[in-house]
Amino acid sequence: MDTKSPDAFRTISEVAEDLDVPQHVLRFWETRFSQIKPLKRGGGRRYYRPDDVALLKGIRRLLYGEGYTIKGLQRILKEQGPRHVQAIGRGAPVGPAQDAGRPDSEGLDGSAQSAHDRPSTRPAVPEGLDDITVLTAVMAELGECRRILENALKPAEEPA
DSSP states (O other): OTTSOTTSOEEHHHHHHHHTSOHHHHHHHHHHOTTOOOEEOGGGOEEEOHHHHHHHHHHHIIIIISOOOHHHHHHHHHHHOHHHHHHHHTTOOOOGGGGGGSTTOBOTTSOBOOTTTSOOOOOOOOTTOOHHHHHHHHHHHHHHHHHHHHHHHSOOOOOO
16 A cells, blocks of 8 residues: 555455454444445446544454454444544554543543453454464363363362
8 A cells, every 4th residue: 555645545455454353343343333434336346445444443443453243343433423433443542541441440421341342352362363263262262161161060079
């Protein structure tokens, strides 16, 4: 994407490569965040404006980097607007303005946040690992958990 002007429109493949997400993720985000509105030309081909790309970068950063849920991010977009998320996509710090979507915080009405609004506590996948490697490790860990549970549920042997 370095060869294009910063003001040039981008194709979905260019944006997906820049954000390091599959194209289907961008299409999925369009269904969850109404603020994402790429131009669609003949054949449904998507063209993203610079503001669209900044918004997508902000969404990616909040979902993947900061651990927000889709519902929590929808709330941020509704309450603070897409320009705020675009600024995050352009490198602005994620500050206290996002507290409404963070754990251990209260909502704007003073009520505690539901579990759906909180960022996931799942640790980030280390960079460079593919899905198969991660799933294999998870399966091994689940197998170990099962072994521990089975041993804990065995009836205790009575002393002779």
